[in-house]
Amino acid sequence: MDELLTLHRVNADKFTSLVDAIGDRWDAPTPCADWSVRDLVNHLTAEQLWVPELLAGRTIADVGDKFEGDVLGEDAVATWRQAIVAAGAALMAEGAPDRTVELSVGPRAARDYLEELVTDLAIHGWDLASALHLDETIDPPTVDRLLIEWTARSAELRHPLFAEALPSTSSDDPQTALLALFGRRA
Template identity: 40%
Template sequence: MSDFSPVELLELFQRAQNEFTDRVDAVEPGQWDDEALPGWTVADLVAHLVNEALWVPPLLAGEPVDLIEGRFPDGTDDLLGDDPFTGWETAADGALSAFAEDDALKRTVHLSRGPMPAAEYIFEMTADLTVHAWDLASATHGDTSLDGELVTAALVYAERLPEDGVPGLFEPPLGVPPSASPQTRLLARFGRRG
């Protein structure tokens, strides 16, 4: 990944995790069943990112995705447990620790869509966390402003996506004027109106 060094990628990932953690911490008890995305509650969104974080250590250890599937709980309640914030933080800490291992970003992860350099994988996860931090804040009426450096990095990632999105992963982009802010352009690139 020529755009960012391994140290920069790890720092961006940690900042994206922190931004998402702040949004999870701000969820009020009565908001967990509110809609975050079509078909997803706030709890479902957080559980989705818990699940992604749980998969990082075994993927970086070289395990193929088909051996990881089914290892972790798959229901929102099972993933979040009695304390969703702690569930998220525990999974996030494990993912960060795995990415921080000496040669982790030089490895290859084996996803259902094929092998991917770990440096590209952390870059994708950083963009995903950044956009989902906005989703979570938007759903809970929180602070929807995103870290400018994370927005810039996520835009670099987003510009590599196919013009029609990635089915099952990212929505097709929405049109926005060229004068739109970087955050608005980022959200539109992932099918959101910011």
């Protein structure tokens, strides 16, 4: 779990630096179909807002529609920063690694949930960097971990929330292979 917590922090820091760089480009398109930069950041912010709730033992029914729609408000950067700090604190809380969270797909070990959070931060971080025309490099230890994890779990990627996987070759570098799993081309 310590490795995953480190990867969460590294990818959260990278995503935060990208959010800080948005400036007036909130309406710019992203590689995610039909999502602007604001839509993408809103999605990740809502996801991070769920973390303290779920790790505290609340269910989706308990929370209801609290994090639906625009959660960014008028100061999107500040809202993102507050959400990621609260998520990090909840993940670091005593006993958090041993908990089970109730997701829409059913109960999941906190470790598996954290793996999904890291995945979203890394892949959507790439999306945001692409949209902003900034450095698209994903942290190499994150790439290595996620490539192993999601290659083994590739059947789970056949879900409407993910783009269809693209072909990859043995000559592709690890980041290109990972992005292809998530339907993205570097």
